[in-house]
Structure formats: C-alpha cells, structure tokens
Amino acid sequence: MKVNVYVTLKPGVLDPQGKAIHHALEGLGFGGVADVRAGRFIELDVADGTSDADLDAMCAKLLANTVIENYRIERP
Amino acid sequence: MKTAVIVFPGSNCDRDMAVALERVTGKAPAMVWHRETELPDGVDFIALPGGFSYGDYLRSGAMAARSPILRAVSDAAGRGVPVLGVCNGFQVLTEAQLLPGALMRNAGLNFVCRTVPLTVENSQSLFTAAYGAGESINIPVAHHDGNYFADTATLDRIEGEGRVAFRYADHVNGSARNIAGVLNDAGNVLGMMPHPERAIDRAHGGTDGLRLFEAALGVLA
Numbered sequence: 001m002k003v004n005v006y007v008t009l010k011p012g013v014l015d016p017q018g019k020a021i022h023h024a025l026e027g028l029g030f031g032g033v034a035d036v037r038a039g040r041f042i043e044l045d046v047a048d049g050t051s052d053a054d055l056d057a058m059c060a061k062l063l064a065n066t067v068i069e070n071y072r073i074e075r076p
Numbered sequence: 077m078k079t080a081v082i083v084f085p086g087s088n089c090d091r092d093m094a095v096a097l098e099r100v101t102g103k104a105p106a107m108v109w110h111r112e113t114e115l116p117d118g119v120d121f122i123a124l125p126g127g128f129s130y131g132d133y134l135r136s137g138a139m140a141a142r143s144p145i146l147r148a149v150s151d152a153a154g155r156g157v158p159v160l161g162v163c164n165g166f167q168v169l170t171e172a173q174l175l176p177g178a179l180m181r182n183a184g185l186n187f188v189c190r191t192v193p194l195t196v197e198n199s200q201s202l203f204t205a206a207y208g209a210g211e212s213i214n215i216p217v218a219h220h221d222g223n224y225f226a227d228t229a230t231l232d233r234i235e236g237e238g239r240v241a242f243r244y245a246d247h248v249n250g251s252a253r254n255i256a257g258v259l260n261d262a263g264n265v266l267g268m269m270p271h272p273e274r275a276i277d278r279a280h281g282g283t284d285g286l287r288l289f290e291a292a293l294g295v296l297a
Contacts, residue, residue, distance in 0.1 A: 013180075013225060014180075014183070014225075014250070016180075016181050016182070016183050016184070016185050016223070016250070017181060017185070020185055061142075062134070062138065062142060063134075065135055065138070065171065065178055067170070067176075067177060067178040067225070067226070068178045068180065068225055
C-alpha cells in the first residue's frame with residue numbers, strides 16, 4: 001500500500017529556501033506569486049493494514065521534526 | 077579522565093575533536109562507531125563531532141539522532157555525563173531532543189565558513205567556567221544549517237534559565253536572538269555551531285576554544 005506523507009514548515013517558521021525559489025520565479029518573469037513555501041514529499045510502501053497510529057508514529061519520530069514541521073498523511 | 081568521540085558515517089571533525097581532547101587530557105579518546113550500543117565503561121565526557129552525518133539526509137542530524145549509540149549517549153546524559161555537540165553534533169542533539177529547538181538552513185542560504193566573535197552569555201556552566209561573563213571570544217564556524225530556531229516561549233524560557241551559553245556578536249546565519257550555543261536544563265549537555273576544537277592552537281589562528289575543553293575536562297590551571 002502506497003502512503004504519501006507531506007512534510008511542511010509550520011506557519012511562522014521562516015523558509016529561506018522558499019524565499020529563494022520565490023525570487024527565482026520572479027527572475028523568470030512570473031509575477032503574481034505571493035509566497036512560496038518548500039516542503040518534502042515522502043512516498044512509503046507499507047504493508048496493507050498498517051495502522052494510522054503506526055503511520056503517525058513514523059512521522060512524529062522521524063519523518064518530520066515537529067519543532068519546525070507539520071506533516072499530513074494521505075492514504076489511498 | 078576517559079573521553080569518547082562518537083563517529084558517524086560522514087563525520088569529518090572527529091579527528092580534530094580527538095586531538096583537542098588528547099591535548100587537554102593527555103590521553104586519546106575512545107572513538108565510538110555509531111553502530112555500537114554501549115559506551116566504554118566509566119566514560120567521563122562524550123563529544124559529538126561536526127561533519128555531515130549520513131550525508132545530511134532527511135534533515136541535518138536526523139539519521140544520526142536515531143542511530144543505536146544515541147540511546148547510550150542519551151542515557152549517559154541523563155546520568156549527568158557531560159556531552160558536547162559541535163556543529164553537526166549540535167544538530168544531532170536537537171534532533172535527539174536532548175536540546176530544545178532546531179537548526180535550519182542559514183538565512184542567507186550560504187555556507188558560512190569564517191572565524192566569528194562570540195559573546196559568552198553563561199560563564200557558570202561546566203563548559204564555560206573558564207570564560208568571563210560577557211567575554212568576547214573568536215571561534216570558527218563552518219556550516220550550512222546553523223540557523224537556530226525555537227518558538228518564542230522556548231526562547232524566553234532558555235534565556236531566563238541562563239541556558240544560552242554563547243551568542244554571535246554579529247548576524248551570522250539568521251539564528252533566533254543570535255544564539256550560537258545552548259545548554260540542557262541540567263547544564264551537562266552543550267550544543268554549539270562554532271568549532272572550539274579548531275581554536276586550540278596558535279598555528280590555527282587562535283586558542284579561545286581551548287578553555288572550553290579545559291573547563292569541561294576539569295584540568296583548569
């Protein structure tokens with residue numbers, strides 16, 4: 001079973017990489033971009049029936065650093 | 077005095093750290109590989125060196141913080157054994173939740189590699205007792221992810237508890253409140269981005285780092 005995990009910076013945490021991407025987009029002539037936040041996408045291939053609790057623990061213990069990041073788990 | 081340096085795949089300041097420890101104690105430290113599950117018996121001081129453990133995969137220090145030896149390091153820290161994390165070692169300590177906060181990409185996105193002035197904020201800790209309060213010292217930094225972040229409540233708490241050991245005198249990497257080094261609540265774990273082990277010999281441009289090791293290793297003149 002494929003599970004998608006999206007790790008994003010918490011609101012309020014400055015994102016220098018997102019800022020740089022934003023500037024680069026503007027440099028390419030793309031106006032009208034208000035903000036860019038960069039995150040991480042992780043695709044897990046787990047055993048069918050892996051519990052929500054286990055997936056949550058994987059995120060909290062390793063995949064995200066909850067001091068600075070939020071995560072969202074997307075099951076099929 | 078029995079010291080240990082933890083070595084991860086991708087550590088690159090482990091030998092510098094060993095030289096600094098041996099310079100001060102007269103005895104070579106045990107080099108402990110990350111796959112080990114136990115520290116040498118009776119270890120008195122543990123250092124987590126700089127470098128790029130596990131290629132900085134996922135987040136700097138993230139994989140190292142989950143390596144087998146970190147459980148032993150965490151237990152030792154809980155027993156009061158002094159633990160010093162420098163640069164990547166600082167990142168590992170925050171990822172292992174032995175220290176508060178997180179180290180993010182430098183605000184300017186550049187790798188910063190130069191000697192910077194630090195202010196000694198807490199001169200009472202076991203690591204900093206050889207410095208004067210408010211003393212300015214010069215220590216090299218070399219990092220890409222040294223931008224210290226913690227929420228406001230955490231920053232206020234660690235400041236109030238005197239747990240900011242060092243502060244950058246200038247803006248270096250975007251760190252919250254210019255924090256360069258942080259102590260745990262018991263005061264026996266110090267994480268810092270600057271490299272004191274690179275400032276122990278006049279030939280390296282300065283010796284301001286030496287007193288940190290002398291204080292922490294109990295060999296104050």
